[in-house]
Amino acid sequence: MRQASTFAVSVMVIVALAGCGPKKPANTGPAAPAPEAFPGAQPARPPTADPNPIRTAPAPPSVPVDPPVVTSDPLDTAEIDKINADSPLKPALFAYDSDELDEVARQVIAKNADVLKKYPTWIITIEGHCDERGTAEYNLALGDRRALAAKNYLVSLGIPADRVRTVSYGSEFPFDPGHEEKSWLQNRRAHFMLTARSK
Amino acid sequence: MQKSVALVMTVLSATLVARVPAASDGGIVATPVQDPQTTQQQKQQELVLGPLTASSSHPKIGVPDFAKTGGNVTEVASVLADVLWADLDYEREYYMISRKSSAGIPAATTAQAIPFSRWEEIGADYVLMGSVREIGGKMTVEVRLIAVRGDKAGIQAFGQIYDGCATTNPRFCAHSIADDIHLKLRNLTGVARTRIAFTSDRTAESNEGRPLANSGASKEIHIMDYDGQNVRRITVNRSLNLGPTWGPDGRTLAYSSYADRYPDIYVATLDGRPPSRPAKGTEIVHNQGPAISPDGNRIAFVSNRAGQGNNDIWVVNRDGSNLMNLTPNTPKSMEGAPTWSPGGNQLAFTSDRTGINQIYLMEADGTGVQRLTFEAQVDRPTWSSLGYIAYTLRQPSGHDIATITLSKPTPVVITDGFGSNKQPSVAPNGRHIVFVTTRWGKEQLASIDMDGKPTSLRQLTQVGNNTYPSWSASPGGR
Numbered sequence: 001m002r003q004a005s006t007f008a009v010s011v012m013v014i015v016a017l018a019g020c021g022p023k024k025p026a027n028t029g030p031a032a033p034a035p036e037a038f039p040g041a042q043p044a045r046p047p048t049a050d051p052n053p054i055r056t057a058p059a060p061p062s063v064p065v066d067p068p069v070v071t072s073d074p075l076d077t078a079e080i081d082k083i084n085a086d087s088p089l090k091p092a093l094f095a096y097d098s099d100e101l102d103e104v105a106r107q108v109i110a111k112n113a114d115v116l117k118k119y120p121t122w123i124i125t126i127e128g129h130c131d132e133r134g135t136a137e138y139n140l141a142l143g144d145r146r147a148l149a150a151k152n153y154l155v156s157l158g159i160p161a162d163r164v165r166t167v168s169y170g171s172e173f174p175f176d177p178g179h180e181e182k183s184w185l186q187n188r189r190a191h192f193m194l195t196a197r198s199k
Numbered sequence: 200m201q202k203s204v205a206l207v208m209t210v211l212s213a214t215l216v217a218r219v220p221a222a223s224d225g226g227i228v229a230t231p232v233q234d235p236q237t238t239q240q241q242k243q244q245e246l247v248l249g250p251l252t253a254s255s256s257h258p259k260i261g262v263p264d265f266a267k268t269g270g271n272v273t274e275v276a277s278v279l280a281d282v283l284w285a286d287l288d289y290e291r292e293y294y295m296i297s298r299k300s301s302a303g304i305p306a307a308t309t310a311q312a313i314p315f316s317r318w319e320e321i322g323a324d325y326v327l328m329g330s331v332r333e334i335g336g337k338m339t340v341e342v343r344l345i346a347v348r349g350d351k352a353g354i355q356a357f358g359q360i361y362d363g364c365a366t367t368n369p370r371f372c373a374h375s376i377a378d379d380i381h382l383k384l385r386n387l388t389g390v391a392r393t394r395i396a397f398t399s400d401r402t403a404e405s406n407e408g409r410p411l412a413n414s415g416a417s418k419e420i421h422i423m424d425y426d427g428q429n430v431r432r433i434t435v436n437r438s439l440n441l442g443p444t445w446g447p448d449g450r451t452l453a454y455s456s457y458a459d460r461y462p463d464i465y466v467a468t469l470d471g472r473p474p475s476r477p478a479k480g481t482e483i484v485h486n487q488g489p490a491i492s493p494d495g496n497r498i499a500f501v502s503n504r505a506g507q508g509n510n511d512i513w514v515v516n517r518d519g520s521n522l523m524n525l526t527p528n529t530p531k532s533m534e535g536a537p538t539w540s541p542g543g544n545q546l547a548f549t550s551d552r553t554g555i556n557q558i559y560l561m562e563a564d565g566t567g568v569q570r571l572t573f574e575a576q577v578d579r580p581t582w583s584s585l586g587y588i589a590y591t592l593r594q595p596s597g598h599d600i601a602t603i604t605l606s607k608p609t610p611v612v613i614t615d616g617f618g619s620n621k622q623p624s625v626a627p628n629g630r631h632i633v634f635v636t637t638r639w640g641k642e643q644l645a646s647i648d649m650d651g652k653p654t655s656l657r658q659l660t661q662v663g664n665n666t667y668p669s670w671s672a673s674p675g676g677r
Contacts, residue, residue, distance in 0.1 A: 125460075135578035135591050135598065135621055136441075136666060137549070138556055140462075140487065141510055141533040148508050165482055167461050172418065172439055195460075 075119060080194050088115045089124065089192035092150050093185060097134065099145035101153055105190075109150055112192055113157040123196040126150050128168040129175065131184035136170060143168030150190035165195065226676070227375050232341065232358040252292060258384075259294040260287065260344070261301045261323040266308050270333025275369040279331060279340065282370050285426065286377030286391040287327075290630065291648065291655070292384070296323055310345045310353055318347040325356060327380075338364040342376050344384070357383050370428060378674075390626045392674035395633055396422045396443035396452055397644055401663030402432060418666075420454050422469075425626070425670070427644075427659035433467065442667050446491045449675020453498055455487035462487040464500055466517065469675070477519040478502065486513075490537045490546075492563075493672070497521075499537035499546055505530065512537050512548050514563070525565035526550070538582045539563075547571065547580040547588055558590060560605075571608060577601075579622050585629030585649070589613075591621045600634050602649065613651030624670045625649075633659065633668040644668050 075083060089112045092105035101109065116122055128143030128150075147166035155161045175191070176183035262284045265276040280298065288295040300321060307313040307328060318326050329342045344357035357380055364372035374391035381389035403416035420433040420440045434440045436458045443454040450469050455462045463480030464487065478486035478500055488501040495517070502513045507530040515522045525546070526534045532552035539546055544563050549556050558572040558580045571580075576593035583589060583602075592601040592612065597619035601610045614620040618638030625632050626646075633646045642664040648655035 135593075137488065137536045137578050138576075141535055141551075144485075144503065144510065145533070165461075167457075167485065169439070169457075172441065 080196070083194050087192065087194065089194065091189040091191045094146055094188040094190070096131070096184075096188065097142070099142065099149045101149055105150075106153065109153050109190075110157060113154055113159055116154070116159050116163065121197040121199075122194055123163050123165070123198055125165045125167055125193045125195045126154075127173075127191040127193060128166065128170075129173060129187055129189045129191060130171045131187040132171045132174060132179070133184070134171065136172070139170035140168050140172075141170075143170045146188075146190050150192075163198075227364050227372060228362045229375070229379060230360045230362070232343070232360050252385075254291070254294070257292060257294045258324040259296060259322050260325045260327055261296040261304075261318055261321070261347075262287075262298055262327045262329075263301060263304060263306050265340075266306055266328075266330040268308075268330045268332040270338075272331045272333045272338065272366075275333070275338060275366050276331050278369040279329065279373045279376075282373035283327065283329075283342075283377055286374055286389070287380065289391070289426075290381055290385070290387060290389060291652075292381065292387060296321060310343060310355065313345060313347060313353075315347045315352045324348050333366055336366050337362075338366055338369070338372065340364055340372060340376070342380075344380065368429075370424065374424070388628045390425050390628055390631065390670075393425045393627060394422050394445075394449070394671045394675065395425060395624070395644070395659070396420060396433070396445060396454075396669045396671070397660075397665050398441050398443065398454075398667040399660070399663050399665045401665070403663070420452065421665075422452075423659070425646075426657075433469070442488050442669075444490050444669045445671040447493055447495045447672045449671045449673040451491065451495070453489035453491050455489065455500075461485050464489045464498065466498070475517075475519075477515050477517055478513070478522075479519060488536055490539055491517075492539050493541060493543040497543075497563075499525070499539065499548075501535050501537070507531075510534055512546065512565075523565075525561065525563075526568075527565075536579050538580050538588075540582050541584045541586075547582055549578055549580065558588065558603075571605070572603065572610070574610065581623050581625050581632075583625035583629040583649075584627060587629075587649070589623040589625055589632050589649075591623065600632060600647075602632075611651075613647065613649065615651070615653065622667055624668045626670045627672050631655075631670075633670055635666050635668065642666050 075088065090108045092101060092108045126147045128145065128147030130139035130142050134142065144166065147168055151164045151166050154164055174187045175189065176186040262280050265280050267273060267276050284295055284298055287293055304314060304317045308330065313326055313328065324346065325344050326347050327342065327344050329340060331338055331340045340361040342359055343355055346352055346354045346356060359379060361372060361376060371392065377391040378389035381387040398418045399421050400416040400418045402419055417437045418439050418441065419435065420443045421430055422433060423430040433452065434456065436456065439457040441455050443452050445452060451466065453464055453466045456465050461480060461482050462485045463476055464478040465474040465476055467474035477498060480486045484502065484504040486500050486502045490499045497514055497516055499512060499514045501510050503510050504513065505511055505524055505527065509530055510533045511524050511526040512534045513522065513524050529550065529552050532550050535549045537546050537548045545560055546563060547558055547560050550559050556576050556578055557570060557574065558577055559568055559570050561568045574592055578591040580588045580590045587602045587604045589600060589602045591598050592610065594616065598621050599612050599614040599616060600620050600623045601612045603610045618636050621635045623632045623634045630649055631646050632649060633644055635642050636645050639658065643661065644659040644665045646657050646659060
């Protein structure tokens with residue numbers, strides 16, 4: 001997975017370099033060290049040819065260029081943690097002690113399904129969360145039921161079940177540490193996390 | 200250590216007088232000692248005990264400062280006397296005279312030198328006289344319980360020499376002495392050497408990849424002595440680690456961990472070897488809520504592995520063999536929180552098969568299911584050695600700890616409604632219950648006696664949020 005995203009980054013940079021190519025000699029002079037210093041910038045190199053591409057790859061040198069021609073969606077290539085920090089996948093919220101999806105929750109999940117159809121490589125984990133009022137053991141089961149309810153609805157909208165995993169955190173990982181309904185409302189959720197991209 | 204504990208018991212029961220050589224692992228060796236001046240050993244009280252005895256029958260005991268008979272023992276002598284006092288007080292089998300009120304009475308190095316009348320004046324029946332000397336970091340502690348009242352004055356009810364106590368851990372030395380005294384005087388298995396495992400966010404590091412900076416404090420397994428001292432962290436993985444439970448040896452812990460981002464059961468020993476994962480979880484198969492059988496061979500746990508979207512009670516051998524679903528006939532309900540009966544032949548667990556979480560019992564092979572509770576909602580049963588089951592009871596506002604006996608299934612609420620009170624675990628002698636309470640703000644662990652007596656409440660933790668307490672079934676080693 002990581003390998004695939006590295007490749008995608010490489011391709012994007014190649015495209016960007018290619019797009020500004022004609023102007024470069026005039027601006028940067030003959031040294032033009034960028035291609036040598038950037039190991040990914042070799043034409044048509046399949047990702048499998050580089051056994052260990054990402055951890056050791058140096059950051060691309062800053063090449064003074066015009067804004068690149070963007071030919072791909074940044075969400076295709078962005079790091080998973082960055083996507084999750086401001087995710088296009090929104091949480092479905094629940095009533096107290098309930099795993100039923102209300103109309104609002106269904107709309108949220110339907111939009112999430114649209115996102116997942118747009119990015120068919122995404123594999124997600126739906127986390128079930130609960131507010132702190134129940135017992136810890138019960139909440140772990142309730143979180144399972146919430147995550148499964150969200151998954152089942154996603155699958156009914158055409159998302160393959162094998163792209164969707166579930167896990168319950170019960171009331172162990174509250175999103176809002178407060179102790180009143182405003183916080184509890186946020187803590188009763190099915191939270192959608194991008195966990196991988198399939199190849 | 201296990202060996203030397205067994206040795207102590209042997210020595211006690213056989214009443215050998217010869218000193219036993221120190222165990223090779225540095226354990227404590229206890230040797231009975233008779234006062235040569237005492238012509239007649241007081242007959243041991245023949246008490247067949249119920250759970251807690253009436254206070255009218257409680258002997259009144261004073262604990263003067265320990266005599267220091269050699270080496271660098273000033274500090275440990277005071278720890279020994281204080282901890283011993285607290286350990287004896289804990290079981291509510293003695294009226295313990297406060298150490299302050301006896302501070303003016305001069306210490307004696309022999310039974311004959313005890314100022315009997317001074318002790319009698321402040322109401323004592325017995326004086327626990329002790330002496331300690333140190334050589335090379337090891338202590339020898341001598342303890343005698345001497346009657347001070349009337350014509351029994353000078354008679355020894357208990358006498359023991361402890362060799363090999365480490366000066367670095369005088370508390371454990373005192374705990375060992377206290378448990379011996381409980382056994383000798385009251386025929387009671389004390390819990391002074393037992394420990395409590397729990398989950399705590401006190402060392403919270405943020406989890407990687409969480410959407411909000413303030414969400415997702417990691418929770419690690421910790422252990423502490425029964426009195427809240429000597430806290431030690433067990434897991435170090437910056438993930439969620441929940442529901443620790445002890446094996447019968449007091450050296451094994453099973454718990455569920457999200458270290459691989461899904462819950463699976465880990466079985467660890469306190470010597471730090473890598474944990475095993477007998478339930479073999481995956482991203483799809485999730486396992487949690489382990490309970491180790493009283494013989495240590497089997498683990499009951501909660502799993503979704505039937506693949507029907509629900510949780511069942513499963514059981515597996517500790518080596519990962521003989522995996523079996525004990526509740527296959529309820530594919531729509533959530534089963535949880537298994538606990539073994541003291542004999543290991545039955546399990547109690549929760550199920551929402553009626554729509555509301557209640558406690559059920561079954562045989563260890565899954566047959567003979569019967570419903571135990573008919574409550575608003577309950578959770579986390581813990582089967583005690585005295586036969587009752589302690590559990591979390593949902594109340595109109597919050598939760599309380601309740602107990603129920605199988606022969607007379609009328610619930611008894613033992614906490615008082617202050618804060619929310621959840622997740623009970625029972626001490627191996629059945630007399631004390633540790634639980635989570637929010638009465639002091641955050642989630643803290645407290646212990647209370649099985650009768651819920653308010654003055655028996657003790658706060659055991661002060662730092663962070665602390666949950667999922669589990670009382671060890673036996674002392675284990677140190």
